[in-house]
Amino acid sequence: DQQVKQNSPSLSVQEGRISILNCDYTNSMFDYFLWYKKYPAEGPTFLISISSIKDKNEDGRFTVFLNKSAKHLSLHIVPSQPGDSAVYFCAASTNAGGTSYGKLTFGQGTILTVHP
């Protein structure tokens, strides 16, 4: 049972345009969500996160939107750059912060290619 799903295996966009990466989850207990970027043969790099008490979080070119009723989150990258080409993973956990156990459940990843 896959609790976090990224249904688009790949996405191709033109440099300067917006990239929108999507993620769906089924576990209503998830209350903290993260996006990671990963290059081949390297570890994931943390990009941005959002708590379930918010519906939007911005950090520079990256914005994450959370729709709790739809159990859906998305990552927007504006403007997209060729250096953004990588695999993007969304992840989710329960009981954010404090004494939480911090176990993350990952999606399968989406390969983003930004063309010059």
Add this chain to the structure above:
Amino acid sequence: EADIYQTPRYLVIGTGKKITLECSQTMGHDKMYWYQQDPGMELHLIHYSYGVNSTEKGDLSSESTVSRIRTEHFPLTLESARPSHTSQYLCASSDSAWGDTQYFGPGTRLTVL
């Protein structure tokens, strides 16, 4: 952001050998994790630790073992490597005080012949 290190980065080894993958972090994080990832697939948690002398198995069954004798060190051991162990192994750590953001090391690509 955490400074977290993994060695070796790449390892090619024969069946039956014992191997230890090293993971160290310098941020004093109490929680550490090991994930396994195959190409095109999600990361699967195989071990985690909440502090010294605390280790637990993750969601994906693994024949590997871990230890946590020091806060900064979380090595993973395979007593007898097999081709089915070929994968990328990723170590991560997090600080409870700052939520559940995990910071990853560069990974070890293991190939068992």
